[in-house]
Amino acid sequence: MEKIQGTNKKSANRDLPPHLHVRNHGYYCYRSPQTGKEYTLGKENLMTINKAISANPQIFDAAVSLNNRIKALKAL
Numbered sequence: 645m646e647k648i649q650g651t652n653k654k655s656a657n658r659d660l661p662p663h664l665h666v667r668n669h670g671y672y673c674y675r676s677p678q679t680g681k682e683y684t685l686g687k688e689n690l691m692t693i694n695k696a697i698s699a700n701p702q703i704f705d706a707a708v709s710l711n712n713r714i715k716a717l718k719a720l
Contacts, residue, residue, distance in 0.1 A: 660672075660696070661696040661697050661700060662677075663675050663677055663696060663700065664685075664692065664693065667682075667684075670687050671684055671685075671686065671687055672684070672685045672686060672687065672688075672689070672696075673685065674695070674696050674699065
């Protein structure tokens, strides 16, 4: 059986959403998976995590959120 190796995050980045990383002196950076460009978001932990969580579905063209899908199932 072939072992598939994923990307490992550093311990400081392990609890962060995808594409969000801690850089020099505690600054949070978001790396666009499409272009590879990094965007500095600042030092505030909760705000940057919320920004990254809201940006990820927009980048991956998630047309329907999970809440909307659940509401649609309940309507059936």
